Amino acid sequence: AQKVTQAQTEISVVEKEDVTLDCVYETRDTTYYLFWYKQPPSGELVFLIRRNSFDEQNEISGRYSWNFQKSTSSFNFTITASQVVDSAVYFCALSEARSGGGADGLTFGKGTHLIIQP
């Protein structure tokens, strides 16, 4: 069975600080996909990034960066120079590959509530 653990329930930092959200996953599949979603107070989940199990390249998108390490089964998310608008709940998720293409239903972590104080 697959599992995603986000050990940090809540993180509070002051604006402009860097912050890293941790994600550790478990799966027996060799092909799987990892995701990060953002859930602002409005409730809608916003897709941030997808990573394939066979691609360990780190990725940077503006102030966001992701570090994927298969050796430690981790997929951590860093926000550089945080802003108040980054305040939200962030979810890490895992999906196993489906034969015929695409991915199965997402298994989510419990989420990390990120609070950016002005």
Next chain:
Amino acid sequence: KAGVTQTPRYLIKTRGQQVTLSCSPISGHRSVSWYQQTPGQGLQFLFEYFSETQRNKGNFPGRFSGRQFSNSRSEMNVSTLELGDSALYLCASSLPRSYEQYFGPGTRLTVT
């Protein structure tokens, strides 16, 4: 392009009643998945529909069911509501053989 829409946004029902929630996917998306979000259990996968067929199912009792129409719109039904069914129900759509799911704003169901 319009996003995923869900109706109604808020719903209050009484224990024992049944409820139907609706989801309209992004145009061109033929896969629709449903998730339940509660403070205690977090986000849990309910089921997925593709081409009017249930393709995948999570670990929920048979009181939770769904269907998909030929225009890819989907409905989920919960019968004999229990207090524990109070949750935010999220619908997500994706392209065939795609990996990214795009979520709607959810339906907040309260069971009293």
